[in-house]
Amino acid sequence: MKAIGQLILKEFKLELRRKAVVSGLALxxxxxxxxSYLAFALRQNLITPLVWSALxxxxxxFTAINTIAKSFIGEKRGLDIYFYSIASPVEVLLSKIIYNxxxxxxxxxxxxxxxxxxxNDPIQDKLTFVVTLILASGGFASSLTLLSGIAxxxxxxxxxxxxxxxxxxxxxxxxxxxxxxxxxxxxxxxxSYDKLLSLLAINALVAAVSYLLFPFTWKS
Amino acid sequence: MKSNxxxxxxxxxxxxxxxxxxxxxxxxxxxVNETIRALYFHVPMWFGMVVLFLASTIYAIKYLRxxxxxxxxxxxxxxxxxxxxxxxxxxxxxIWANYTWGSPWHGDPxxxxxxxxxxxxxxxxxxxxxxxxxxxxxxxxxxxxIFAFVAMVPLIFIIxxxxxxxxxxxxxxxxxxxxDLDSKMRMVFYPAVIGWILLGVxxxxxxxxxxxxxEKIIESENENA
Numbered sequence: 445m446k447a448i449g450q451l452i453l454k455e456f457k458l459e460l461r462r463k464a465v466v467s468g469l470a471l472x473x474x475x476x477x478x479x480s481y482l483a484f485a486l487r488q489n490l491i492t493p494l495v496w497s498a499l500x501x502x503x504x505x506f507t508a509i510n511t512i513a514k515s516f517i518g519e520k521r522g523l524d525i526y527f528y529s530i531a532s533p534v535e536v537l538l539s540k541i542i543y544n545x546x547x548x549x550x551x552x553x554x555x556x557x558x559x560x561x562x563x564n565d566p567i568q569d570k571l572t573f574v575v576t577l578i579l580a581s582g583g584f585a586s587s588l589t590l591l592s593g594i595a596x597x598x599x600x601x602x603x604x605x606x607x608x609x610x611x612x613x614x615x616x617x618x619x620x621x622x623x624x625x626x627x628x629x630x631x632x633x634x635x636s637y638d639k640l641l642s643l644l645a646i647n648a649l650v651a652a653v654s655y656l657l658f659p660f661t662w663k664s
Numbered sequence: 665m666k667s668n669x670x671x672x673x674x675x676x677x678x679x680x681x682x683x684x685x686x687x688x689x690x691x692x693x694x695x696v697n698e699t700i701r702a703l704y705f706h707v708p709m710w711f712g713m714v715v716l717f718l719a720s721t722i723y724a725i726k727y728l729r730x731x732x733x734x735x736x737x738x739x740x741x742x743x744x745x746x747x748x749x750x751x752x753x754x755x756x757x758x759i760w761a762n763y764t765w766g767s768p769w770h771g772d773p774x775x776x777x778x779x780x781x782x783x784x785x786x787x788x789x790x791x792x793x794x795x796x797x798x799x800x801x802x803x804x805x806x807x808x809x810i811f812a813f814v815a816m817v818p819l820i821f822i823i824x825x826x827x828x829x830x831x832x833x834x835x836x837x838x839x840x841x842x843x844d845l846d847s848k849m850r851m852v853f854y855p856a857v858i859g860w861i862l863l864g865v866x867x868x869x870x871x872x873x874x875x876x877x878x879e880k881i882i883e884s885e886n887e888n889a
Contacts, residue, residue, distance in 0.1 A: 563706040590811060594804050598794040608791060608808065613817040653814045657807045660728050 447531045459547075466516075469511055473555055476503045481562040492522065493566040497624045500559055501617060503614075504552050504580070511551060512544045512588035513605045516596035535659040537589065539621035541651070545585035552577045568630035576623045579643045583616040586651035593661045612650075619643050671866055677859030682709075686851040691849075702760040704852050708860040709753030710778075711848045715861050716746030716868065717785070721813040722807035733879065736802040739809060740792070743785055745864050750782045774831040784812040 459466055480499045484490045491499075516524075527536050556577065557563075567573045587610055595605040619639055626636045685704035720742035727735035757775065758768035769775065791808055795801035 587811075587815065590807075594791070594808055597804055598791065599796065600794050604791060604794055611780050611787055612812060614780050615815060627794045638726060649814060650811075653811055657728075657811060659809050660803055 447535045448539045448542070451527075451531060451535060452543050455539065455543040465514065469507065469551065469555070472510060473503070473507050473551055474558060476506065477555065477558040477562055485563050491563050493628045494625070496559070496563060496566050497621055497628065499563075500555065501621055501624070503559075505584075505613065505617060506554055507551050508548050508554065508581070509583040509588060509606060509609055511547055512585065513592050513595070513602065515540050515544055516592040517590055517601045517605065519596070524662070533659040533662045534655060537593075537654065541585050541589045544589055545582050548581035548584050549578060552581055561568070566628045567624075569627040569633060570638055572625065572633045573627040574622055575640065576627070576636075576643070579640065579647060580616060580620045583643065583647045583650065584613065586654055587612055587616070588645060590654040590658055590661070593658065597661065616643065616646060619646070669806060670862055674859050674862035674866060677855045678863060681852050681856035685856065687708055689848070699760055699763050700849075702756060703849065704856045706753060706756040706760055707853070708857045709749050709756060711857045712860045712864045713746050713753060713781075714747040716742050716749060716864050717813060717816075719865075719868075720746060721810055724809040727802060727806045728810075731799070731803065733802075734876075736806070737872055737875050738868075739806060741868050741875065743788060743809065744871065745868045747782065747785050747789075749860075749864055750778065750785070754778055755784070772831055781816050784816055788812060 480503065483494065484499065553574075556573075591608045591612065592605060595608060597600045598604050619642060623636045623639050623643070626639075673716070681704055685701055690700050721741050723735050723739035723742060727739055754775075757778070761770055761772075761775070762768045767773075788805060788808055790799055790804045795804055
């Protein structure tokens, strides 16, 4: 437990030292939102709630993939061996998942604010929507972290990361888009409970499988 | 001969299901009409695919517990043949959809789910192609195989049941049980499912033998060189 805390702390420190990476991600998010704004909202107002939700989740998906991809792909050679010598693989994985979860959550909340600023705000049930953002970030973090570990070992990591993650992430994305629709229609939160529960169940499933499988991607 | 009985059984069941599937009487229903016979050929593909992918995942787990060339080969070849079954399932479904829904690709949740399931396994082969170290390739692809299978389960079995679909058997559309109150269709359907699964396993076992033989040839060439 203590090791996990230390490792998360280390990720934060590292992130603050390499400010270019985080600012790069923020700029990536901003540019994507701005392109959506220029293409869809400027002059001709094409943003219906459904288009909004599609654009929003595509933006968040790509940002999440890019954010989490760097958790193993960007690391220097040999650094992993050092981590292995001081912590167990499971601790490394859990710390990365938690850290990626926080980063994803931060970016998706920022993404939401940017969407409200540049496009509009069709979300009526804000509380359920924020809960959805939290669960979606958790799902992205727990599934993509393992895939980043796999992709980092292969030759064309960046393409592979996208190819491996899309099919896996789609089940999360489909449920999330459906909940977003409910939130936009201002339905009572209780309508979305079963969907939120299945989202939570998928998260738990994916996290459990990552936890079991991750030690195998390490040995080499 | 003793160990080949299931191959003969597979051929008998398939011949029976093709003859029976094309000639036996089927219930008359609006719109569906004679296309109901697609059930005998389309649905067994999905049963076959799920069984083959499951076998592939089981061998992936076996590989992680006991890393050797054999388990890896089994896992890959089951995935290969499963992919072929999946593609056949999609194509037979598209033929059926063309006559009953009016267009081959109708954007139905089941069609989309199936397409995504195939994407998962295509990604699996891309992953295998991009790792050079043989042992690492086997290990990483085994990990992805298990992970993908788990992620695919909600896609194929849960989400299509949550949404309305025009596919028979969901969203208030009549399924298997409504079509044949007298269970006549089952007489052909179940043998067809078993026959196709056996055929899938048979093809896989041939491919595995081929790969192992190839590996031996390469090894002996290396020794001689």
